[in-house]
Amino acid sequence: MTDAHKLDRYVEDASPVVRERIEEWRDLKFGLLMHWGTYSQLGLIESWPICPEDEGWCLPPTVDNYDSFKTMYESLPYTFNPTKFDPERWAAAAKDAGMKYLVFTTKHHDGFCMFDSQYTDYKITNERVPFSKDPRADVTQEIFDAFRDEDMWIGAYFSKPDWNSEDFWWPRFPAKDRNPNYDVERYPERWQDFVDFTHNQVMELVEDYGGIDLLWFDGGWVKKTEYSDEALPEVPAGYKLVKEPNLDIKMDELVEKVRDVNPDLIVVDRAVPGKNQNYLTPENQVPNEMLPYPWESCIILGGGWSYSLDAEFKSSRELIHLLSDIVAKGGNLLLNIGPGPAGTWYESAYQRLEDIGDWMDINSDSIYETRVVAPYFDGKLRFTQGKAGEIYATYLLDEGEESLPKSIDLGSLEIPAGASVSILGAEGSGVKLSGSKLVLKKDQQSSLPSPYAVVFKIVK
Structure with missing residues (x-):
C-alpha cells in the first residue's frame, strides 16, 4: 500500500x-x-x-x-x-x-x-x-x-x-x-x-x-x-x-x-x-x-x-x-x-x-458487525471479533488444499481462559484448543464446509 x-x-x-x-x-x-x-x-x-x-x-x-x-x-x-x-x-x-x-x-x-x-x-x-x-x-x-x-x-x-x-x-x-x-x-x-x-x-x-x-x-x-x-x-x-x-x-x-x-x-x-x-x-x-x-x-x-x-x-x-x-x-x-x-x-x-x-x-458472522482484534492476521489466518466478544479465526485455503492441518497455531492471539472452539458450518466437536493452538481430529481435517476458507469461532 x-x-x-x-x-x-x-x-x-x-x-x-x-x-x-x-x-x-x-x-x-x-x-x-x-x-x-x-x-x-x-x-x-x-x-x-x-x-x-x-x-x-x-x-x-x-x-x-x-x-x-x-x-x-x-x-x-x-x-x-x-x-x-x-x-x-x-x-x-x-x-x-x-x-x-x-x-x-x-x-x-x-x-x-x-x-x-x-x-x-x-x-x-x-x-x-x-x-x-x-x-x-x-x-x-x-x-x-x-x-x-x-x-x-x-x-x-x-x-x-x-x-x-x-x-x-x-x-x-x-x-x-x-x-x-x-x-x-x-x-x-x-x-x-x-x-x-x-x-x-x-x-x-x-x-x-x-x-x-x-x-x-x-x-x-x-x-x-x-x-x-x-x-x-x-x-x-x-x-x-x-x-x-x-x-x-x-x-x-x-x-x-x-x-x-x-x-x-x-x-x-x-x-x-x-x-x-x-x-x-x-x-x-x-x-x-x-x-x-x-x-x-x-x-x-x-x-x-x-x-x-x-x-x-x-x-x-x-x-x-x-x-x-x-x-x-x-x-x-x-x-x-x-x-x-x-x-x-x-x-x-x-x-x-x-x-x-x-x-x-x-x-x-465472521464478517458483518465485527471489529479488529490483534494480531489481525498471521500467515494464513485472519482474525475478527464480534460485538459479544467472540473471536473468529479464518483459515485461508490455498488452491488444491483439501484438508486442514492437524494443528493450527494461533500465534499471539489472546485466547480467553476456558474458551471453546467450533467450526462454522461443521457439525460435531472435531476441534479443540490446546494452549495457543487449534487441534483437529482426523475426520474434521478433511471435512471442509468450504473449499475457499474455513472459519473457527472461539467463545468463552
Whole structure:
C-alpha cells in the first residue's frame, strides 16, 4: 500500500449523528461499485481517453488524432441503447452475495449524466439518446430503486471535474490536462459558474432520488489549495515554482446543504484530507497493516473499472480471501463490476457473486458487525471479533488444499481462559484448543464446509 493512504490524516466528523452512521456503515463490510456509462461501448477505461495527458491510461496508443477521437467519444451517447438493462437481477445477485450497499457512477469525469439532470443536455435522458425512449431511461433512479428494494444502502458516485462543461474546459482554449484549461483566479466568475453547476447537480441527486446514504465524490485534484509565502519551498535558480491550481469547489458549503436534507448522510471527498472525507478509499490495493480509521478498499473484479472486452475476473477464492483480509484489517470491500453496453454483466460475474454468497451463508458472522482484534492476521489466518466478544479465526485455503492441518497455531492471539472452539458450518466437536493452538481430529481435517476458507469461532 502506498504511503499516501497509510499516512493520510483522518479527521473525525464533528457530528455525533454522522459518526454513528459511519459506525453502521462499518458494520456492512461488503458493497458493490458500478462504473457504467457510454464509454462501455468502446471497452476502454472510463473518461480518461479524452484527457490530453501523456499517461498510460489516457489516449489509447492506437489513436493518432486526439481531436477526431474526442469527437467520436462525445458522440457515444447517440448510439447508447442498453435494452437488456435489468437492475433487479443485479440487485438480487448482490444481495445473495452478501453485499450490503451500492455505489453507482451517476456522473464520471467525462460529464455524461446517467441521471435526469436539468442542468445539462449531456445525459441519458436526452431525446437524441436512443435509450431515452425507454420507460426506464433514468437508469440511476431504476438502479437505486432496485437496490433499495433489496434493503441495501444507496451511494451516489459523483465526479467533481466535468470535462464536458464549458465552465471547466472552456472552448476558448484547448484542454491541456485534467484541470480547467483557464486560470480560475483570472476568471473567477467562470469558475463560480462551475461551482454553482456542481452544487445544483449534487442537490438534484440528494433531493430527487430518494434517500441517499453515501455521496462518493471522485476527482480529488479538484479541491481547495492554499499557499503561504512563508511555507513555499525553495526553488533552484533558473526554475519556476509551479503551484497547484486552487480549484475550490466549496465542499464545506455543499456538505452543509446536503446535510440540511439528510443530516446523517456520509460524505467521501476522496483523497482530500479533512473533515469531508468520512472514510478513506485505497484504490485497487489492500493495506499491509491494520488501519485505525474507517476505510474501504475499492477493488476491480476483473478487466478495468468499466466494461472490458474479454475481461478475466478474479477467482472466487481470491475474492473471499480479499474480503477476509480487508475486514481483518478494519476495512470494507467495495467490489467493482462494470456493466456492458447492452446493460448486462458477464455471466461469470454472477457466478463469482454466487460463490461468495455460498461462503457467506455459512461464515457471515465472521464478517458483518465485527471489529479488529490483534494480531489481525498471521500467515494464513485472519482474525475478527464480534460485538459479544467472540473471536473468529479464518483459515485461508490455498488452491488444491483439501484438508486442514492437524494443528493450527494461533500465534499471539489472546485466547480467553476456558474458551471453546467450533467450526462454522461443521457439525460435531472435531476441534479443540490446546494452549495457543487449534487441534483437529482426523475426520474434521478433511471435512471442509468450504473449499475457499474455513472459519473457527472461539467463545468463552
